[in-house]
Amino acid sequence: MPNTEYLKIPRERVGVVIGKNGITKDEIENLTKTKITIDSEAGTVAISPTEETEDPLSVWKARYIVKAIGRGFNPEIAVKLMGDETILEIINLPDYVGKNKKAVLRQKARIIGKEGRTKDIITDMTGVDISIYGKTVAIIGDMEQIHIAKEAVEMILSGVRHKTVYAFLEKKTRDMKIKQFHRIAKDETDLE
Incomplete structure (x- = not known):
């Protein structure tokens, strides 16, 4: 099927994607207007658009x-x-x-x-939200937040002391707060 996205996830996480009685999978499908097919044994997932799909990024969002x-x-x-504005790194x-x-393991312990x-x-x-799982550190947030969090994690990975991080x-x-303040002040000025 065109526009179908495929990915592989750890088999031990398949149950979490499906959820109790399929509720999580159903919720993702409803939110994104996609069809999700999961092979529990292999940990493979196929995500396809449905006739209800309006947003061209729906399949991509469901995949992420x-x-x-x-x-x-x-x-x-x-x-x-x-x-x-929210992305996964x-x-x-x-x-x-x-x-x-x-x-x-040592680096995971340093990051935690x-x-x-x-x-x-x-x-x-x-x-941001951070998950340290397997051999990865996953971060969810907006572009600016992720950039800062990723830089902090990379500093830790390169051996920088926690105090410096x-x-x-x-x-x-x-x-970041100063930039936000200036953006809000500018927006308010523009409204006047």
Whole structure:
């Protein structure tokens, strides 16, 4: 079928995509006006437009929602990808640290931090959602938020001290708030 998107997700995440009695799959199909076909054994997913599909990006959005769930996000967070400004960024840890399992685990632990502190700080300061699953770090947010969060994660992966990463996040968050303030002030001025 034309415009059908295919992807593969971890088999252990197939049940989350389907949901209890198929409710999650049905919800994604209803939101995006698409048809989702899942091969539970292989972990393959096919997403096709339906006759009801109006938005040309619906299949693409459904694909990214399913991909986000496959990368460890719960469905409630993954459906944020329906927003026009919201995107999914996936960082493949072996690209940064090689295929050594211990190195990947060590870097995952550094990104999570003691009792989840580092992950929480990145999430709170940038406004993104982060999932650390398998050999990946997945981030959901708008372009500016993701850019800052990804840079913070890459700093950690390159061995930068957590304290330095937190200072970077504080500065970037402050800059982001100033930009927002100026945008709002400009919009209000334009309305007058």
